[in-house]
Amino acid sequence: MSSFTWYINRLKMMSFQEIIYMRLWRFIRDNILKSKPNAGSILSFRLIPFDEKTRFFYNEHFGKLKNDAIAEAEKVLENRIILFGQEVLFENDIDWNVDFINGKRWDPKTDYRFSKESDPKFVWELNRHQFLPTLGKAFFLMGDERYARKAISLIGSWIDENPLFQGINWISGIELALRQISWIWTLHFIHGSESLTPEIKKKIAESMFFQTMYIERNLSFYSSAGNHLISEITGMALVGKDLGRNDLVTTAAGLLEEEVDRQILMDGAGAEQSPSYLAHTMEYYLLFALAMGMEMVSPKILKGIERGSLFIQALLNAGEDALYSGDSDSGEVLRLSHAYNNFKTLLNVSACVTGNMDTLQEDFHEDEKSFWLLGPARFQELTNRIVRRKVCGRNAFEEGGYYILENTLDGRDIKVAFDCGPLGMKPMAAHGHADALSFILNVDGHPVFIDPGTYVYFKENKWRDYFRGTSGHNTVRIDGFDQSNFSGTFIAMQHAEAECISWMEGEKVSGRHSGYSRLRSPAVHYRTIAFEKDGKIIEIIDRIESAGEHLVEQFFHLDRGCVPGIIDNGVIFIGIPCGSITVRFDHRMELSIYYGDDELPLGWISRVYGSKEKTFTIVGRNRMRGSDTFATRIYF
DSSP: OOHHHHHHHHHHTSOHHIIIIIIIHHHHIIIIIOOOOOOOSOOOOOOOOOOHHHHHHHHHHSHHHHHHHHHHHHHHHTTEEEETTEEEEOOSSOOTTBOTTTOOBOOTTSOGGGOSSOOTHHHHHHHTOTTHHHHHHHHHHHOOHHHHHHHHHHHHHHHHHSOTTOSGGGSOHHHHHHHHHHHHHHHHHTTTOTTSOHHHHHHHHHHHHHHHHHHHHTOOOGGGOSHHHHHHHHHHHHHHHHHTOHHHHHHHHHHHHHHHHHHBOTTSOBTTSOHHHHHHHHHHHHHHHHHHOGGGSOHHHHHHHHHHHHHHHHHHHHOGGGGGSSOOOSOOSOOOOSSSOHHHHHHHHHHHHHOOGGGOOTTGGGOHHHHHHHOHHHHHHHHTTOOOOOOOOOOEETTTTEEEEEEEETTEEEEEEEEOSOSSSTTTOTTOOSOTTEEEEEETTEEEEOOOOOOOSSSOHHHHHHHHSGGGSSSEEETTBOSSEEOSTTOEEEOOOEEEEEEETTTEEEEEEOGGGGSSSOEEEEEEEEEETTTTEEEEEEEEEESSEEEEEEEEEBOTTOEEEEEETTEEEEEETTEEEEEEOOTTOEEEEEESBTTTTBSEEEEETTEEEEOEEEEEEEEEESSEEEEEEEEO
16 A cells, blocks of 8 residues: 555544644644754652562562572573563664664654564564663662663663654654653662662653654544553553653543543443553553552543453453454563563552442462562551452353353353454554354353454555454454555554444354445444353354345354364364364355465464464355355264
């Protein structure tokens, strides 16, 4: 797609108010008026150091993790940094403008949205500085000045090599916010270091002043408002608190309260239709609540946090794979530990913030990140409240369009998560996938039919289109078209409108969507998923209503470790980690099995941004005329 076409489509997403008051005014301000930034009187940091009690408690409860934490800090001393799950070695000094995958330096003249050589995510991930708290933690635990000096050196070199408001690292407000959150926590850890001189503090404070000023002047309102906006506002609040900028804190608190019901729907689902980005939003709100003190946070925000955590808990109960629907960039807001699931950390901290113990995990006592966030006293208090709980709760989320069926068939624990919700947050649905009426299946805690994930955003358009497209999900595609029409990396020009038409708890769910009403011969897809207890079966009924002729394709994506056997008269046997299942397709379907096919593409899974692995995908195809119904049965 040409940049001209992209800009035209992007303008179509904007209201008149956004074009005039935000885009045009910002252009005039930055390119014609060119007001000169002035730091004015930089207020000093108000850092609260960790105390000896915290160090003692850590050594008592997390001592087994200490060696790993120190080993990771030693690697950072050597410029060996873990990025997107892989260790990357930076020779000599770190170049903050390099794509660590291909080694190319980012050209400041290149618009990141149209780069064909590099992915800006591979620059931004390094510049989030989420490895710096590791150095800070090591200094706090060991008192070794090497760790503090390295952290200060890296922050200083970033400031020196990234001139104000220039280059790839000054483009995106969310990146500035995430970087400063990492700096804040690092500074709290190294507060007692002799290397953290008044001059260094002043230099860092000035940089944070200007980064926050950029955020405040370029907030992602209107059509861009999503998790980016929440990150920017939270960054303002946390920096404002530590620099004594009460004006920033007041502004941010008001904006966060205004946004919470827009970002977290009334049933707890995320407006962006991505559980991963809902988790980001939740983490921002939790960091804000902890920094300000729960008594200073509005009840409206606390209610939003609570319902979001209950939604994440429900998906986690259905199987962790349910959390991969929609976009996921493998990110977290603050990285303090690798030893515990970050989704579960959010649930634990939410229990403390909201007082709803339904989301407190049974293994909370192993959650190191929660320890650092809550402190020893609150951590110990929650540890004493852990009880073995029976998993129960809501399984129907009408506004978000998520429905969870769970049952026991022949002694096997079966869980199905069904998606018949909107594409994403309007108008752009930036992080939504064309996955209406898709499902995932979990058997005895093992993922079987899965959502393949995201893989990449930029550069490799074919792969972006596949992983967010209809063929990349367990649903039906008609005539080779995606249910929704995408234009560019984060714009959906046409949204499939999906809805639930029937729901029976633990037994059946039915939905439909209108995505193919745009075809020359319009079609509507209906899907029902039902348990047949007596027959030990899940039945999937797909009905296509249309007057014309269409190619219908059904996609079933298997998790790694699930292996399909020989096709025999429409029946496929699938070996799974806990035994096997049998899938009987409609006899009219022509079946194919794909494994890591680059051309189509099919047969891929991605669980870490920028990395993909081969897996099996089963596809059934049939050319139909007029309305028709296809039945698929899964036997346990």
